[in-house]
Amino acid sequence: xxxxxxxxxxxxxxxxxxxxxxxxxxxxxxxxxxxxxxxxxxxxxxxxxxxxxxxxxxxxxxxxxxxxxxxxxxxxxxxxxxxxxxxxxxxxxxxxxxxxxxxxxxxxxxxxxxxxxxxxxxxxxxxxxxxxxxxxxxxxxxxxxxxxxxxxxxxxxxxxxxxxxxxxxxxxxxxxxxxxxxxxxxxxxxxxxxxxxxxxxxxxxxxxxxxxxxxxxxxxxxxxxxxxxxxxxxxxxxxxxxxxxxxxxxxxxxxxxxxxxxxxxxxxxxxxxxxxxxxxxxxxxxxxxxxxxxxxxxxxxxxxxxxxxxxxxxxxxxxxxxxxxxxxxxxxxxxxxxxxxxxxxxxxxxxxxxxxxxxxxxxxxxxxxxxxxxxxxxxxxxxxxxxxxxxxxxxxxxxxxxxxxxxxxxxxxxxxxxxxxxxxxxxxxxxxxxxxxxxxxxxxxxxxxxxxxxxxxxxxxxxxxxxxxxxxxxxxxxxxxxxxxxxx
Amino acid sequence: xxxxxxxxxxxxxxxxxxxxxxxxxxxxxxxxxxxxxxxxxxxxxxxxxxxxxxxxxxxxxxxxxxxxxxxxxxxxxxxxxxxxxxxxxxxxxxxxxxxxxxxxxxxxxxxxxxxxxxxxxxxxxxxxxxxxxxxxxxxxxxxxxxxxxxxxxxxxxxxxxxxxxxxxxxxxxxxxxxxxxxxxxxxxxxxxxxxxxxxxxxxxxxxxxxxxxxxxxxxxxxxxxxxxxxxxxxxxxxxxxxxxxxxxxxxxxxxxxxxxxxxxxxxxxxxxxxxxxxxxxxxxxxxxxxxxxxxxxxxxxxxxxxxxxxxxxxxxxxxxxxxxxxxxxxxxxxxxxxxxxxxxxxxxxxxxxxxxxxxxxxxxxxxxxxxxxxxxxxxxxxxxxxxxxxxxxxxxxxxxxxxxxxxxxxxxxxxxxxxxxxxxxxxxxxxxxxxxxxxxxxxxxxxxxxxxxxxxxxxxxxxxxxxxxxxxxxxxxxxxxxxxxxxx
Numbered sequence: 024x025x026x027x028x029x030x031x032x033x034x035x036x037x038x039x040x041x042x043x044x045x046x047x048x049x050x051x052x053x054x055x056x057x058x059x060x061x062x063x064x065x066x067x068x069x070x071x072x073x074x075x076x077x078x079x080x081x082x083x084x085x086x087x088x089x090x091x092x093x094x095x096x097x098x099x100x101x102x103x104x105x106x107x108x109x110x111x112x113x114x115x116x117x118x119x120x121x122x123x124x125x126x127x128x129x130x131x132x133x134x135x136x137x138x139x140x141x142x143x144x145x146x147x148x149x150x151x152x153x154x155x156x157x158x159x160x161x162x163x164x165x166x167x168x169x170x171x172x173x174x175x176x177x178x179x180x181x182x183x184x185x186x187x188x189x190x191x192x193x194x195x196x197x198x199x200x201x202x203x204x205x206x207x208x209x210x211x212x213x214x215x216x217x218x219x220x221x222x223x224x225x226x227x228x229x230x231x232x233x234x235x236x237x238x239x240x241x242x243x244x245x246x247x248x249x250x251x252x253x254x255x256x257x258x259x260x261x262x263x264x265x266x267x268x269x270x271x272x273x274x275x276x277x278x279x280x281x282x283x284x285x286x287x288x289x290x291x292x293x294x295x296x297x298x299x300x301x302x303x304x305x306x307x308x309x310x311x312x313x314x315x316x317x318x319x320x321x322x323x324x325x326x327x328x329x330x331x332x333x334x335x336x337x338x339x340x341x342x343x344x345x346x347x348x349x350x351x352x353x354x355x356x357x358x359x360x361x362x363x364x365x366x367x368x369x370x371x372x373x374x375x376x377x378x379x380x381x382x383x384x385x386x387x388x389x390x391x392x393x394x395x396x397x398x399x400x401x402x403x404x405x406x407x408x409x410x411x412x413x414x415x416x417x418x419x420x421x422x423x424x425x426x427x428x429x430x431x432x433x434x435x436x437x438x439x440x441x442x443x444x445x446x447x448x449x450x451x452x453x454x455x456x457x458x459x460x461x462x463x464x465x466x467x468x469x470x471x472x473x474x475x476x477x478x479x480x481x482x483x484x485x486x487x488x489x490x491x492x493x494x495x496x497x498x499x500x501x502x503x504x505x506x507x508x509x510x511x
Numbered sequence: 512x513x514x515x516x517x518x519x520x521x522x523x524x525x526x527x528x529x530x531x532x533x534x535x536x537x538x539x540x541x542x543x544x545x546x547x548x549x550x551x552x553x554x555x556x557x558x559x560x561x562x563x564x565x566x567x568x569x570x571x572x573x574x575x576x577x578x579x580x581x582x583x584x585x586x587x588x589x590x591x592x593x594x595x596x597x598x599x600x601x602x603x604x605x606x607x608x609x610x611x612x613x614x615x616x617x618x619x620x621x622x623x624x625x626x627x628x629x630x631x632x633x634x635x636x637x638x639x640x641x642x643x644x645x646x647x648x649x650x651x652x653x654x655x656x657x658x659x660x661x662x663x664x665x666x667x668x669x670x671x672x673x674x675x676x677x678x679x680x681x682x683x684x685x686x687x688x689x690x691x692x693x694x695x696x697x698x699x700x701x702x703x704x705x706x707x708x709x710x711x712x713x714x715x716x717x718x719x720x721x722x723x724x725x726x727x728x729x730x731x732x733x734x735x736x737x738x739x740x741x742x743x744x745x746x747x748x749x750x751x752x753x754x755x756x757x758x759x760x761x762x763x764x765x766x767x768x769x770x771x772x773x774x775x776x777x778x779x780x781x782x783x784x785x786x787x788x789x790x791x792x793x794x795x796x797x798x799x800x801x802x803x804x805x806x807x808x809x810x811x812x813x814x815x816x817x818x819x820x821x822x823x824x825x826x827x828x829x830x831x832x833x834x835x836x837x838x839x840x841x842x843x844x845x846x847x848x849x850x851x852x853x854x855x856x857x858x859x860x861x862x863x864x865x866x867x868x869x870x871x872x873x874x875x876x877x878x879x880x881x882x883x884x885x886x887x888x889x890x891x892x893x894x895x896x897x898x899x900x901x902x903x904x905x906x907x908x909x910x911x912x913x914x915x916x917x918x919x920x921x922x923x924x925x926x927x928x929x930x931x932x933x934x935x936x937x938x939x940x941x942x943x944x945x946x947x948x949x950x951x952x953x954x955x956x957x958x959x960x961x962x963x964x965x966x967x968x969x970x971x972x973x974x975x976x977x978x979x980x981x982x983x984x985x986x987x988x989x990x991x992x993x994x995x996x997x998x999x
Contacts, residue, residue: 024879026529029597031527036601039513040608054620058854061624067646069632073881076598083605087871090621094611102618107610108515110564113524114608117571119820122595123582130590132542133578136549144557158555160772170863171655180712200692203714216840218863223838224668224862226691233704269842282829326865332607333710333867350711354702354757355950368548374712375658376705376815383575384568393512393561462843471630 024076032076040112044095052096053454056089086424097458097478098486103298104430104474108330110391115332115384125378126370135366138167138382140189145385148394149303152316155339159268162342167335167370167381169432171297172217173374174322174338177346177386179208179221182261182291182319184349189289203227207252208261211240211275213268220442233419237425238271238463249287251411261291264318267299270461272428274299275312281314292318297336299429301328302405305398308429308435319345328391328430330400330476331384333412339346340372347371355392386492404430404473407483411471414487420494424463431505433461438496441469442501449493456486480509512564520564528600532583535965540584541942544577582932586944586974591757591786591919592892592962596818598879600781602871603820613866614858623854624872625653626709627658631823633813633873636882637791640804643827644908648811654860655823655869660705661862662810662826663751665834667696667709670749670779670807672837678776683878695726695777696749699728699763701756703783716745723915726759728752730767737775754799754804755787758949758958760916762787764797769802779833780806787917789816790893791880793886796917808832813992818964819872819878819890828860835859892918894960895971899959902975908982912951921949924982928955930989937981944974 024032042318044163061095062084094105103242111411142165143158157164173286183206190197210218212231222229230252232244249259262284264275278295284290294315301322302308315321325331340346351371370376412427415434435443444467447460461468471486512520532918551572570673575920582593593867630653645652656662671694678685688712691714695746698706701718710717718740737747750772752763783801788811790796803809810826812820828834839859858864880888900915911922923931932955935948949956959974 024597026533026597029600030525030529032597032601034522036608037518037521037525038603040604041518043608045514049830053617055622058616058620059624059627060620062628062646065628067631068635069877070881071883073884075879079598079878087605087609087621087625090619090624090962091609092611092617092619093617095609102612105610105612107607109512109514109520109569112604113517115603116521116528116600117575119595119603120524120531121575121579121601122581122593122820123580124590124821128546129541131580131582132544132546132548132577133575136544136547136578137575140549140553143555147556158550170865172864173862183714184711194605198692200688203691204688205685213866216842218838220838223672223840226671226687288531290943293605297973306636319774332610333612333865334863338811352708352711355948355955356706365670372662374661375822376656376660376703389557390562390567392566393558395559396561460843467843489770 028076032080032507035080036094042503044134047093047096048098050088050093050096051454052093052098053451054090054452054458058430060090061086063181067100076317078289083330086389087405095473095475095477097482098388099251099474100471100486101459103472104328105333106326106331107476108332108388111330111384118380118383121380125380126376127368128366131380132366134378134382135369137162137386138369138394139366141382141385141389142166142337142339144389146339147227148246148389148397150309150312151339154316154341155321156418162344163340164343164367165337165339166367166369168322168338169375170336171215171295171322171324172221174217174320174336175293175295176221176224177291177338178291178320179225179227179400180359181346181349183225183227183237185291185345186258186260186289202258205258206260207257208263209237209245209248209259209371210263211236211265211268211269211271212448214263214265215269215297218263218295232275238268238273240280242276242277242283245280246283249283249413259287259290263293263295266294267429269298271425271433271463272431273425274428277312277314277318279314281317285317285500291320292319294318296321296323296434298324298327301325302429304394305401306347325385325388328401328404329388331388335381340500342374343367404478407473407478408432408471410429411473411483412485414483417489420498424466426467432471433463433468434471435466435468436497442497443467443469446493446497449496450490453489453493456489516564517921518966520568522534523568533588535581535584536586538576538584539942540581540583540878541939541945542578542580543942548578549574580945583963583965585963585970587961587962588974589945589947589962591960592816593810593821594814594817594819594823595875595964596820598875599818599820599872599951602875606868608873609868611868613868614864615856616854618746619758619868620854620930621853622866622868622870623857625874626857627652629855629870629873629877630654630825630827632877634827636877636885637788638797638800639809639827642804642829650832651828652831652855653827654857656810656826656861657822657863658824659703659783659812660709662808662824662894663706663783664709664824666781666808666862667713667715667749669834669837671715673779673833674748674777675745690746693744693746694748695745695748696751697733697736699726699756701726701728701755701758702751702753703757703785704749705853707784710957719728722761726756726761728763728768729773730764733768734771747775747778749781751781751783754782754784755917757786759913759921759951760787760919761913762916765800765802765806769805770840773805779808782806782809784809784811786812786815789813790917791887792882793889813873813876817876817885823869823872831855831860832881838978848996886963890967895961895966895968896920896959899961899969900972902971906979912954912956921951921956923954923956924958924985931955931957934981934985937984938978941977941981944977960971
């Protein structure tokens with residue numbers, strides 16, 4: 024394929040994805056294919072000779088689309104949003120077109136230098152404490168990671184290295200593996216599975232602490248746990264606080280947790296706001312960040328709720344050297360005499376070595392929408408969640424176990440878990456809308472997340488009608504059962 | 512930006528990147544900007560109101576291009592190739608257009624199921640032993656990682672977990688941290704920095720073993736090291752063999768290393784062929800894979816040399832359960848009753864949680880080029896490296912410390928390291944071509960990698976002329992110095 028053939032193929036592909044998005048309402052949100060369905064539809068081996076583009080292009084609708092879960096559909100309410108916007112896609116096309124890597128500054132200075140400034144722009148929009156921003160001139164700064172899981176792992180590993188070094192500086196003969204065996208990290212029982220997994224990957228204990236009745240981790244709980252573990256000979260060293268949990272969008276109390284970590288000394292406080300972080304661009308939600316000035320790292324995913332395509336996970340460090348010094352290796356083929364120390368070599372800030380030009384996405388999205396446009400997007404999605412909440416609240420067959428938060432509403436039919444598992448199964452089997460469950464204090468709960476930027480009030484109404492339809496059926500069945508039992 | 516505005520903006524962007532690629536020869540390959548140059552060129556904060564696309568678009572040439580190192584230029588000979596092709600970009604546009612995530616099968620079945628089959632296609636092209644392929648019906652299979660660094664880390668962490676579990680199964684009271692403190696991994700002193708870094712991240716010792724005169728790790732060296740360490744009470748558990756080192760494209764002797772690992776038992780052998788692996792689609796290079804049947808995992812980067820845009824690092828596991836069982840966590844919001852166990856939940860195979868639809872790139876590239884087209888690309892690039900080698904060999908001011916391998920030629924001016932550092936500095940300062948150095952047994956060496964798919968014989972000639980021009984100058988200076996000393 025030469026440039027001229029690419030031009031026509033790419034124009035066609037652009038038209039295809041616009042058409043896909045504009046007519047996404049017509050597609051069944053959840054596919055009906057069986058596992059391994061593709062193996063039957065395509066050859067068992069790569070072709071020996073190249074195929075014409077038109078043949079390949081036709082297979083998108085034939086082979087791929089039947090197996091796509093349509094995350095951008097206004098009727099997709101599962102998990103959380105997968106960011107998507109036209110300016111973001113333009114940035115990815117440019118990034119692919121340039122085809123550079125940015126592991127060190129000289130490998131492509133624009134790639135690094137735009138990222139530094141974009142992370143400042145974004146941090147300012149969120150009102151982050153200035154110590155986290157590169158423009159403050161201190162040791163802080165931002166970096167784009169692939170996912171929030173990687174951000175948590177990077178923070179955890181840096182904290183682990185820092186703690187080991189602290190013990191070594193006191194006693195250089197100390198047995199490193201013994202220290203590691205005594206380390207203990209904390210997060211709430213509501214935190215994302217990637218927090219517990221980071222502990223497994225890093226080989227350190229993670230203790231999941233009970234959250235309060237609103238699923239929030241409180242300072243006192245953390246304090247008691249750390250005191251208890253310290254008395255047992257453990258070394259508390261790391262805390263992940265979640266702002267906006269996956270299950271119910273609960274917020275750990277950072278204004279309590281920050282001071283507790285500060286009092287304990289030598290505790291790395293990492294704040295994971297993967298989903299809800301985008302909302303902090305709106306003044307009215309920024310109070311959740313109180314206490315962040317006492318944290319060491321903060322992360323949220325613009326690729327979730329801020330209209331940036333995956334992957335773009337924004338992480339800020341108060342002292343970037345904590346990470347850089349932990350993992351730095353500089354082979355000769357990466358040494359450069361051109362760098363003055365003012366720009367980072369971002370490979371030291373992350374797990375992978377290579378990195379794409381992802382900051383273009385932030386640049387195009389922030390400029391195209393403007394701060395005002397982004398805030399309008401967040402507020403509109405929260406408004407839709409409120410509309411859904413009001414619909415549920417009017418139906419007394421349902422209960423709402425926790426107040427709705429951000430774009431998320433947890434709700435369930437009054438009664439047994441089995442009633443709700445059946446309800447959710449019926450909904451997903453019908454495939455007009457898609458949701459996933461939460462389990463809150465043992466209660467199986469349905470979970471509506473406003474995900475698509477195309478979702479409108481009419482979609483919320485339709486979604487609710489679909490849920491009610493299945494609830495009606497289940498209630499009808501229960502009645503039938505009741506009467507047949509009564510008659511018998 | 513609505514769909515209609517995107518259509519025209521995207522068509523314009525497509526034209527821009529075609530124009531960029533087709534005229535890339537006219538750009539200075541290495542930029543002249545200073546660190547943090549972008550901060551002076553753009554506002555200090557995101558705009559409050561959205562900006563029109565045309566204003567943003569114009570800033571690409573004004574702000575970004577002056578700071579781009581042009582990896583796709585036929586005069587870029589640094590590091591290794593950064594994969595790039597039109598079909599690959601079409602796949603990324605489609606992936607962005609769909610905007611789904613593939614952490615579990617049901618999250619988007621097409622995303623997972625295409626990846627399984629594409630990794631079979633690709634594995635077959637390379638002639639991998641069938642145990643590594645999902646289509647063999649065994650426990651093996653492939654997965655797309657972000658980078659080779661992540662593949663190494665995943666393998667190392669799985670091997671670590673497996674070893675700990677083995678000791679626990681013998682004695683359930685064994686102190687885990689004591690085991691970790693005794694673990695030791697191996698690779699050659701020529702392996703990529705990411706191997707040593709994986710050890711730092713995983714908290715285990717990595718011993719770098721001396722390579723032979725051709726920079727290859729030999730079986731006997733490994734065997735002696737493992738015996739020595741075992742006698743000291745260490746637990747050898749992991750070996751990374753490199754096929755195509757970064758510095759000189761040396762090949763560890765897998766046909767010796769495989770049997771040594773096998774004899775020792777309970778050693779995880781990981782094979783890192785990040786760059787050179789693409790060449791194994793050609794029969795004449797496949798002999799380097801002898802011994803792979805005794806390995807546990809194999810990795811190479813189609814995003815380097817196989818015309819696939821970053822990121823797409825192909826990893827195969829002989830027993831995928833080794834990885835899955837090590838790190839698996841299944842929260843309720845990820846449980847699905849739709850999966851029959853025939854398709855993997857790829858989140859368990861990797862460090863990050865989220866994942867993009869990257870297998871589309873492999874599908875489009877393998878189909879557009881065909882196996883024959885891909886082989887032709889590899890052979891053409893190796894031919895160009897041979898042409899360069901012949902030019903160097905004719906100039907007796909130069910020496911060639913190791914035979915050229917694949918698309919890489921290491922060479923240096925006879926004489927002091929300082930002469931060669933000066934030569935490389937002059938070349939890169941002039942910015943017409945770009946190379947990075949290697950250090951081979953203390954000798955500072957220049958390193959020409961054929962990177963761009965646009966590189967032709969005329970570019971190789973031009974590159975050599977540029978090198979000779981600077982060599983002439985340096986020799987002239989040396990002569991001047993000699994005569995002025997002689998006169999004095």
